[in-house]
Amino acid sequence: MSYSDQHLRTILAQTKTVAVVGVSMNPVRPSYYVARYLSLKGFRVIPVNPGHAGKRLFGEEVRAGLSEVPGEVDMVDIFRRPEAVPEIVDEALERLPALRTIWMQIGVEHAEAAAKAEARGVDVVQNRCPKIEYQRLHGELRMGGFNTGVISSKL
Numbered sequence: 143m144s145y146s147d148q149h150l151r152t153i154l155a156q157t158k159t160v161a162v163v164g165v166s167m168n169p170v171r172p173s174y175y176v177a178r179y180l181s182l183k184g185f186r187v188i189p190v191n192p193g194h195a196g197k198r199l200f201g202e203e204v205r206a207g208l209s210e211v212p213g214e215v216d217m218v219d220i221f222r223r224p225e226a227v228p229e230i231v232d233e234a235l236e237r238l239p240a241l242r243t244i245w246m247q248i249g250v251e252h253a254e255a256a257a258k259a260e261a262r263g264v265d266v267v268q269n270r271c272p273k274i275e276y277q278r279l280h281g282e283l284r285m286g287g288f289n290t291g292v293i294s295s296k297l
Contacts, residue, residue: 157216164221165189173221214240227252
């Protein structure tokens, strides 16, 4: 799958609230530090994990499922195995009327679920990480020695 930088920039710029499905309470897990990074960048992050429902993370209550998420959600970021994706996408499409994007993390793809979401006008990104893409598109990875193609006087 190929996504233009402009397409990813537009998604990230339009996103204000992200429901992170499969978030961990363990700070060394990728789902935790991706969600934390997004919250530090100004996104409202709503953690979703039935095993931790009722606890607090990043200033929000952890929800058991998308049906319990309060308010509008722009993006659902999925940290689950590919076989769990169809059920998550179905719940998101049914319960989140303002949903703009389904984002599947690195290693997560599901063509049928993606097609279903796209048929409803929802953008889909598969096998990518919003944290990495945000850093790449905003030149933050250059501090780690990566050529991001972003020219800036800021270090």
